[in-house]
Amino acid sequence: MTHSLAMPRRVALGFVALVALAPSLAFAQQQFDLTSVQKAQPRAELVPEAVKLLGKDVKLAKPGTFTIATTGQRLPFGINATDNQRIIVGSEPDIGRLIADGLGLELEVVQVAWADWPLGVTSGKYDAAISNVTVTEQRKERFDFSTYRKDQLGFYVGSKSAIKEIAKPEDVAGLKVIVGSGTNQEQILLRWIKANEAKGLKTTEVQYFDDDVVLYLALESGRADAYFGPNGTLGFKSAQTGTTRLVGSFSGGWPEIAEIAVTTKKGAGLAEAITAVLNAQIKNGNYQKSLARWGLAPEAIEVSRTNPPGLPRS
Structure with a gap:
């Protein structure tokens, strides 16, 4: 950072x-x-x-x-x-x-x-x-x-999303997930996708946005299913707006504890x-x-x- x-x-x-x-x-x-x-x-x-x-x-x-x-x-x-x-x-x-x-x-x-x-x-x-x-x-x-x-990362979905929980790598199979380019969470997500594909599971569509306004519109409209990012900042925004909610949390050093x-x-x-x-x-x-x-x-x-x-x- x-x-x-x-x-x-x-x-x-x-x-x-x-x-x-x-x-x-x-x-x-x-x-x-x-x-x-x-x-x-x-x-x-x-x-x-x-x-x-x-x-x-x-x-x-x-x-x-x-x-x-x-x-x-x-x-x-x-x-x-x-x-x-x-x-x-x-x-x-x-x-x-x-x-x-x-x-x-x-x-x-x-x-x-x-x-x-x-x-x-x-x-x-x-x-x-x-x-x-x-x-x-x-x-x-x-x-x-x-x-x-x-040191936590969080998966956030729109408040009206049908997704209840993302608890393991297999849960992102078939989803459209927003992540920051060049980040630790991107590397984690890409490892999960590779492992899921090796198991014959559906791939995950990775989305990148430079504009937070456009990013959250995609999330809230359903054009993206989830946003994977730092839990502290995403949770703060969720608490401020009520338009997103946390459905899964993982260590920032996954699989290591951070x-x-x-x-x-x-x-x-x-x-x-x-x-x-x-x-x-x-x-x-x-x-x-x-x-x-x-x-x-x-x-x-x-x-x-x-x-x-x-x-x-x-």
């Missing part, structure tokens, strides 16, 4: 109450507040065991502050607030807020280009990157990880403390509320892990 250059911005955060989503395959239509007010944002109590894991010798980018880097350029992960471009709202700042609260720290969010977070984290300019970063074995050589979300994680400098002494905070929030329900309000409930994990197995080197 690439992002255009964005100037670093200091960000204050909060939340306005939204309709919660159940962690199911269907999204209910939902209104999202993108203003800077955000008064009802889930907040965390201090997590003493996490503070102990942090230790007194850990060096933060700024004393008393948890400084995170995020791109802030794509919903539901983060975007500049509609009434204040200096403030980022979204699911990634929410996770950062829960961690900062749990560690008894203030939160500072810095908006960066995607290409800039690795150097910023390793140099100590930022304590962590919370920017939809997938755990990989290659990245584990330089970074520590605390998982907080599944997870998104808070990314810290390797050996910085932050990961175990962050993991402890996240697990405390999973236990008390704050974590689930944070994801649900951005349409990300299907990507919730049951437990946060420090440095789990990552996607293998390609």
Whole structure:
């Protein structure tokens, strides 16, 4: 994923109450507040065991502050607030807020280009990157990880579609499926098609669109049967409009399991403390509320892990 250059911005955060989503395959239509007010944002109590894991010798980018880097350029992960471009709202700042609260720290969010977070984290300019970063074995050589979300792909159909579920590769046989060119999901879909054809099943018609408006018209009109793409962004749109629904979800590393994680400098002494905070929030329900309000409930994990197995080197 690439992002255009964005100037670093200091960000204050909060939340306005939204309709919660159940962690199911269907999204209910939902209104999202993108203003800077955000008064009802889930907040965390201090997590003493996490503070102990942090230790007194850990060096933060700024004393008393948890400084995170995020791109802030794509919903539901983060975007500049509609009434204040200096403030980022979204699911990634929410996770950062829960961690900062749990560690008894203030939160500072810095908006960066995607290409800039690795150097910023390793140099100590930022304590962590919370920017939809997938755990990989290659990245584990330089970074520590605390998982907080599944890296999921989703199959979405029009809300009136007769398709109830796409649960396995054979389910796409005979369908017309939209996918992004050159993406990981395209490679997965093409492997499925090849395997289905080898079994004598009907082929799948693959469709590509450069224009999202035309894409969704094709989906809603039935000219395409399903759209296979990143669950986070497609789920957010589904929750906003109610015109599509989720019928199947697969790991972004299929057949390998992929997870998104808070990314810290390797050996910085932050990961175990962050993991402890996240697990405390999973236990008390704050974590689930944070994801649900951005349409990300299907990507919730049951437990946060420090440095789990990552996607293998390609």
